[in-house]
Amino acid sequence: MLIAIDGPAGAGKSTVARAVADALGFTYLDSGAMYRCVALGELRGAEDPLAAQIDLGGGRVTLDGEDVTEAIRTPEVSERASQVAARPEVRGHLVALQRAMVRDGDYVAEGRDIGTVVAPDAELKVFLTASPEERARRRAAQLGVEPEQVLREQAERDTRDATRAHSPLQPASDALRVDTTGLGIDEVVARIARLVQAVR
Numbered sequence: 608m609l610i611a612i613d614g615p616a617g618a619g620k621s622t623v624a625r626a627v628a629d630a631l632g633f634t635y636l637d638s639g640a641m642y643r644c645v646a647l648g649e650l651r652g653a654e655d656p657l658a659a660q661i662d663l664g665g666g667r668v669t670l671d672g673e674d675v676t677e678a679i680r681t682p683e684v685s686e687r688a689s690q691v692a693a694r695p696e697v698r699g700h701l702v703a704l705q706r707a708m709v710r711d712g713d714y715v716a717e718g719r720d721i722g723t724v725v726a727p728d729a730e731l732k733v734f735l736t737a738s739p740e741e742r743a744r745r746r747a748a749q750l751g752v753e754p755e756q757v758l759r760e761q762a763e764r765d766t767r768d769a770t771r772a773h774s775p776l777q778p779a780s781d782a783l784r785v786d787t788t789g790l791g792i793d794e795v796v797a798r799i800a801r802l803v804q805a806v807r
């Protein structure tokens with residue numbers, strides 16, 4: 608079974624997807640981490656960043672055997688990841704890897720295009736949203752910086768993610784929208800768990 612959780616940065620996807628996966632005993636797939644790995648490879652001047660081996664097992668992210676779990680979370684990598692994610696050859700490569708990963712077993716896969724491109728036949732598709740201000744507040748708290756700065760950069764990335772020619776961020780037509788503004792993590796997880804029960 609596959610649960611797709613898509614939505615913009617800061618909507619709470621990672622926290623929610625991880626918690627839903629834990630609650631159900633499913634495997635969590637963070638597709639954004641894969642775009643971040645390609646971005647990190649590029650920033651480091653790798654000759655062919657798409658040839659690198661990305662592993663997401665055990666709650667850590669490794670790139671050619673190196674643990675990059677923290678290294679892929681810097682603002683510089685976020686910025687570059689949004690750029691590499693607009694390139695068709697990068698998307699084609701990572702989507703193929705993601706499809707192979709979720710083919711067998713039970714997954715909660717999180718990203719921007721899981722319900723639309725990677726797994727249009729997912730049993731449940733959730734589109735997670737929150738107000739731009741709330742999303743920026745959450746990211747700023749994680750990064751220890753001012754929300755105003757995050758809000759500005761977030762708006763630029765949102766526009767790029769939503770308007771790119773290749774797989775723009777859009778809810779699947781059959782996705783269920785869940786607005787997390789003002790909701791605690793437990794409430795959101797409980798809501799999604801109820802949606803899962805309904806399709807099981």
Ligand code: DC
Pocket residue numbers: 616638639640642643685688689690692717718719720721764768
């Ligand atoms: O979710 P995230 O912030 O870790 O994602 C990093 C970047 O990758 C972000 O700019 C959106 C992009 N992305 C994407 O285009 N498709 C996905 N399935 C996941 C992430």
